[in-house]
Amino acid sequence: MVWLVLVAAGLFEIGMVMGLNFSEGFTKLWPSVLMLVSGGISFYLLSLAMQGIPVGTAYAVWTGIGAAGAVTLGILFLDEPANLLRVLGIVLVIGGVVALRFAEGG
Known part of the structure; x- marks a missing residue:
């Protein structure tokens, strides 16, 4: 169950990064x-x-999901190079x- 929670946290991190990108410096x-x-949801x-x-x-899994997701969305929707x-x-x-x-088991 904690692994599903961690994956969800990583997905919300992607939302955080995309929001940050489109916020244009919080303007x-x-x-x-x-x-x-x-x-907030991601950190919780x-x-x-x-x-x-x-x-x-x-932390490594959370940032990995966020990084891979942000790069993938950038390629798919923001014309970043692929x-x-x-x-x-x-x-x-x-x-x-x-x-x-797999190293953690469970």
Whole structure:
């Protein structure tokens, strides 16, 4: 169950980063609100997950989900480049997250 909470925290981190991007330095209200709400939920869920997952693993998985998700959304919707090295980077991050999951068991 804590792993599902951690994945949800990572997904809300993606929302936080996207809100931050569209807030234009907190000059746009609704993207700023999205960033603050998503960030708050993300940190709360991360804190819950850390009750059952070691802090290093939880933080690495949380940031990995957020980073891979933000890069993927950037490629799909924000016209960011999709070259071989960027895609390989996403694959490596996801592979690291999966490896940490299996290393923890449960």
